[in-house]
Amino acid sequence: xxxxxxxxxxxxxxxxxxxxxxxxxxxxxxxxxxxxxxxxxxxxxxxxxxxxxxxxxxxxxxxxxxxxxxxxxxxxxxxxxxxxxxxxxxxxxxxxxxxxxxxxxxxxxxxxxxxxxxxxxxxxxxxxxxxxxxxxxxxxxxxxxxxxxxxxxxxxxxxxxxxxxxxxxxxxxxxxxxxxxxxxxxxxxxxxxxxxxxxxxxxxxxxxxxxxxxxxxxxxxxxxxxxxxxxxxxxxxxxxxxxxxxxxxxxxxxxxxxxxxxxxxxxxxxxxxxxxxxxxxxxxxxxxxxxxxxxxxxxxxxxxxxxxxxxxxxxxxxxxxxxxxxxxxxxxxxxxxxxxxxxxxxxxxxxxxxxxxxxxxxxxxxxxxxxxxxxxxxxxxxxxxxxxxxxxxxxxxxxxxxxxxxxxxxxxxxxxxxxxxxxxxxxxxxxxxxxxxxxxxxxxxxxxxxxxxxxxxxxxxxxxxxxxxxxxxxxxxxxxxxxxx
Numbered sequence: 180x181x182x183x184x185x186x187x188x189x190x191x192x193x194x195x196x197x198x199x200x201x202x203x204x205x206x207x208x209x210x211x212x213x214x215x216x217x218x219x220x221x222x223x224x225x226x227x228x229x230x231x232x233x234x235x236x237x238x239x240x241x242x243x244x245x246x247x248x249x250x251x252x253x254x255x256x257x258x259x260x261x262x263x264x265x266x267x268x269x270x271x272x273x274x275x276x277x278x279x280x281x282x283x284x285x286x287x288x289x290x291x292x293x294x295x296x297x298x299x300x301x302x303x304x305x306x307x308x309x310x311x312x313x314x315x316x317x318x319x320x321x322x323x324x325x326x327x328x329x330x331x332x333x334x335x336x337x338x339x340x341x342x343x344x345x346x347x348x349x350x351x352x353x354x355x356x357x358x359x360x361x362x363x364x365x366x367x368x369x370x371x372x373x374x375x376x377x378x379x380x381x382x383x384x385x386x387x388x389x390x391x392x393x394x395x396x397x398x399x400x401x402x403x404x405x406x407x408x409x410x411x412x413x414x415x416x417x418x419x420x421x422x423x424x425x426x427x428x429x430x431x432x433x434x435x436x437x438x439x440x441x442x443x444x445x446x447x448x449x450x451x452x453x454x455x456x457x458x459x460x461x462x463x464x465x466x467x468x469x470x471x472x473x474x475x476x477x478x479x480x481x482x483x484x485x486x487x488x489x490x491x492x493x494x495x496x497x498x499x500x501x502x503x504x505x506x507x508x509x510x511x512x513x514x515x516x517x518x519x520x521x522x523x524x525x526x527x528x529x530x531x532x533x534x535x536x537x538x539x540x541x542x543x544x545x546x547x548x549x550x551x552x553x554x555x556x557x558x559x560x561x562x563x564x565x566x567x568x569x570x571x572x573x574x575x576x577x578x579x580x581x582x583x584x585x586x587x588x589x590x591x592x593x594x595x596x597x598x599x600x601x602x603x604x605x606x607x608x609x610x611x612x613x614x615x616x617x618x619x620x621x622x623x624x625x626x627x628x629x630x631x632x633x634x635x636x637x638x639x640x641x642x643x644x645x646x647x648x649x650x651x652x653x654x655x656x657x658x659x660x661x662x663x664x
Contacts, residue, residue: 182383182408183292183429184477187257188225188244195224195253202230205243205311205480206320206344214246214482223249223486227477231309234320234344239309241432241478247384249486254494257385259409266565267513273498277392281405283412283425291415291428292473299418303470304348305434308380311480314450318459320344321449323481325390326353327377327400328363329424331370336360337390337400339491341449342378342434342465349467351436352444354457359396364438364463374438375424376465377417381431381479383408391495401425419468431479432472438463452492453523454484484521492522496549500526503548508541510534515564516552525554527564533557533625539585542621556622561635573624577632583623 188196203209210228217223225247233239248254251265258272288294298304310320322342329335341354353376355361367374379386389407394400405412414425419435426433446462481487493516505511512529516522526545530537538557545555558564558573578584626632 234306270497279406280402378434489522512560538623586618
């Protein structure tokens with residue numbers, strides 16, 4: 180079975196995917212209004228809109244799916260982890276896959292589902308897509324999925340960047356903000372060449388999740404993504420540039436385009452993952468050359484700033500920090516970036532038999548690894564970092580605010596280049612709306628060791644394992660979710 184979006188959706192249980200058959204107008208906020216209402220009910224299924232409209236108010240030929248990443252259980256499925264263990268096991272799977280590679284394979288066009296349908300030139304009308312306008316002050320309808328670019332040296336870079344609709348069938352504007360993709364644009368401009376760019380609007384969800392893995396400049400992201408989807412990436416020559424630029428053969432929809440040297444237009448605001456609007460700026464214009472798509476293609480979107488987008492920041496931090504830190508700190512236990520901070524601004528770390536000074540040292544290294552993190556809380560291994568109530572209990576119970584709370588202005592971040600791009604439209608390298616944090620904090624919330632301190636009360640472990648609540652309840656009450664009535 181192919182590792183693609185449609186087969187992944189078929190594997191979801193009824194409570195994990197709902198389909199909406201009534202017409203919706205995504206570019207008039209209707210899709211995100213429905214997703215927000217589900218989130219307000221604390222319900223997080225993936226949602227497939229079967230009858231969305233396009234930019235002209237007509238029925239789009241493409242269904243729209245969103246909220247695919249909204250639970251760690253579904254993220255576990257993506258990374259071949261048991262959904263019953265969706266926390267630290269998912270983090271470790273991301274860490275392992277981000278360090279592995281699977282060499283890609285080339286296939287002929289007749290074997291590439293994404294090229295079963297080809298629109299070129301004037302027929303390549305992006306207005307026929309069901310683009311979503313997410314939030315009230317957004318610049319306009321936007322595509323939220325990944326882009327593929329290729330450096331002059333020949334390596335492929337895959338990363339997230341928003342693409343805004345300009346109410347033009349063949350032009351969009353791309354909100355590039357990471358180091359690597361802006362570097363690729365600059366090197367092409369210096370060489371006097373347009374930058375080739377491909378927008379991938381749907382693939383096996385592990386493809387997009389893996390695209391946020393931190394690779395070194397020169398690494399082949401397609402090889403990394405093969406490790407994430409669990410098989411070699413199948414690539415096919417693009418219809419615009421042939422084998423000079425290979426595209427994912429099992430994608431749903433691909434837009435092929437070019438960024439002409441120096442051509443820019445207004446871009447943003449947009450309500451990004453931290454639930455803040457990014458400031459308006461100038462960004463490269465994308466001239467559409469072709470659109471290709473598989474039979475029955477489904478367009479994928481991400482509900483930015485809510486549960487659908489949290490895992491991208493969280494699992495990235497958890498997995499990357501484990502790779503960076505676990506050899507230096509053998510007593511490192513677990514790492515989590517919570518939904519309460521959108522998987523962006525905080526990290527909770529648990530340590531076994533922590534030694535004096537380790538909380539401050541590990542906190543410093545974490546803050547240097549991710550400029551966007553504002554707070555690190557270090558706890559003992561008996562505190563579940565995936566249970567925020569336990570972390571807050573440790574903070575309020577164990578922390579000596581006079582000694583255990585360290586702050587430092589930007590933690591030496593003046594050494595780092597914080598902006599990408601040139602001219603007046605600069606944006607934070609992190610891509611987030613807030614770019615001028617003040618002091619950041621490391622909090623030692625481990626049990627005090629330098630004086631007598633009470634032990635944490637616990638029900639005996641053997642009794643907890645022996646006694647099963649469901650055995651003592653009436654059948655109608657057994658296995659009822661917490662808080663249900």
